[in-house]
Amino acid sequence: MLETTRTYRAKIANHSHVSDDLDQCGFSASKLWNVARYYTQGRWDEDGEIPDDGELKSELKEHERYSDLHSQSSQRVLEELAESFTSWYKARQRGDEDANPPGYRKHGDEHPRSTVTWKQKGIKHDSKHNKLRLSKGFNLKTHRSDFILCEYETRPDVTVENIQQVRAVWNGDRWELHLVCKVEIPVEDAPGDNTAGIDLGIKNYLAIAYDDGDAELYPGNVLKQDKHYFTRDEYDTEGENGPSKRALRARQTLSCRKDHFLHALAKHVVEQCIDHEVGRIAIGDLSEIREDENGESRNWGKRGNKKLHGWEFDRFTNLLEYKAEEHGILVDRTSEQDTSKTCSCCGRKRDSNRVERGLYVCESCGATMNADVNGAVNIRRKITQNPPTGDMSNGCLARPVAYLFNQTSGSFHPREQVGCEP
Numbered sequence: 001m002l003e004t005t006r007t008y009r010a011k012i013a014n015h016s017h018v019s020d021d022l023d024q025c026g027f028s029a030s031k032l033w034n035v036a037r038y039y040t041q042g043r044w045d046e047d048g049e050i051p052d053d054g055e056l057k058s059e060l061k062e063h064e065r066y067s068d069l070h071s072q073s074s075q076r077v078l079e080e081l082a083e084s085f086t087s088w089y090k091a092r093q094r095g096d097e098d099a100n101p102p103g104y105r106k107h108g109d110e111h112p113r114s115t116v117t118w119k120q121k122g123i124k125h126d127s128k129h130n131k132l133r134l135s136k137g138f139n140l141k142t143h144r145s146d147f148i149l150c151e152y153e154t155r156p157d158v159t160v161e162n163i164q165q166v167r168a169v170w171n172g173d174r175w176e177l178h179l180v181c182k183v184e185i186p187v188e189d190a191p192g193d194n195t196a197g198i199d200l201g202i203k204n205y206l207a208i209a210y211d212d213g214d215a216e217l218y219p220g221n222v223l224k225q226d227k228h229y230f231t232r233d234e235y236d237t238e239g240e241n242g243p244s245k246r247a248l249r250a251r252q253t254l255s256c257r258k259d260h261f262l263h264a265l266a267k268h269v270v271e272q273c274i275d276h277e278v279g280r281i282a283i284g285d286l287s288e289i290r291e292d293e294n295g296e297s298r299n300w301g302k303r304g305n306k307k308l309h310g311w312e313f314d315r316f317t318n319l320l321e322y323k324a325e326e327h328g329i330l331v332d333r334t335s336e337q338d339t340s341k342t343c344s345c346c347g348r349k350r351d352s353n354r355v356e357r358g359l360y361v362c363e364s365c366g367a368t369m370n371a372d373v374n375g376a377v378n379i380r381r382k383i384t385q386n387p388p389t390g391d392m393s394n395g396c397l398a399r400p401v402a403y404l405f406n407q408t409s410g411s412f413h414p415r416e417q418v419g420c421e422p
């Protein structure tokens, strides 16, 4: 068995009853953040040091704002501040001049609703009735009851138990809960010793290539249609106060549908890998491209338009890792360097090799193949020993099958054979 954590999103069923209390906690978390931010500034100005979370906790535990929240919730706010200072400091040392230190959480006289985290001592869970008792701090207890009783709803296939943390997150419209649960998953033997390579992009959301020359494309057509449909209101309703309620709601629906797509895709890919007796998957790591040394990390131009945003790459890769590890399949994040420029048939990288209408054309060996599949084959090669042979028996003969997502059934179905001309 493998012990790990899963985070489930939950809707608050009795939102109107608890939203005032959650607001109070959210505002308090912002105030405590600002107190600690101010303290950190003082230490920095005085002797050029950034206090760690241990110092923040011992210095501020007597502060009035510390007692607004449950002590573990207050501690988490201080940890978050220390973490963001650390990552800013690291970015600074790397020479990233655009990096900013964490700011104050205040807009005029208003405090935003910060995320509030409860750890085990502040949580009582009634799993039978889907209820959570979340403790408040001493200050907020005096004129109200001393806990917030939330009724929650999760996706039907989710079992909520062994809760480690509850996070209340303001999504711009209402509060939602993120439940971090400890889970034990059985570790199976890997389905086999084969490998697969995955290339993530925009035109084809995902391309995968296997040892035996099979390849599949996932165009992500529904994502484009969804985006078009659910953002149509934003352009004419965006006023001084930002997007309208309606546009916000549409944006949430969009993100929900996208989430559904990503879950289904990760699940489907793992099933395909089991069929192909795959034990290891290589996936091109896009976060590396963002941080290349030529200072081109912010150049979203030619390549950026074609590729996913870093956070979305992480989101999908995490899902894939979760689902793959349950079946004993390893997921390797590998460098994408040169994988789109190199010919997977002969292994040559030439500037004259080109991509035309999604087809990769090699000047050296004459191979013509789907460009995304070419990338996926090259990514797979990064974790296998067999080099390109030039005999065009591997990869080049791949006739990718395109799989389309059916929103109603929530599953993927092959379209028609497309791909490389002989």
Ligand SMILES: [Zn+2]
Binding pocket: 343, 344, 345, 346, 347, 348, 362, 363, 364, 365, 366, 367
């Ligand atoms: Zn070639």
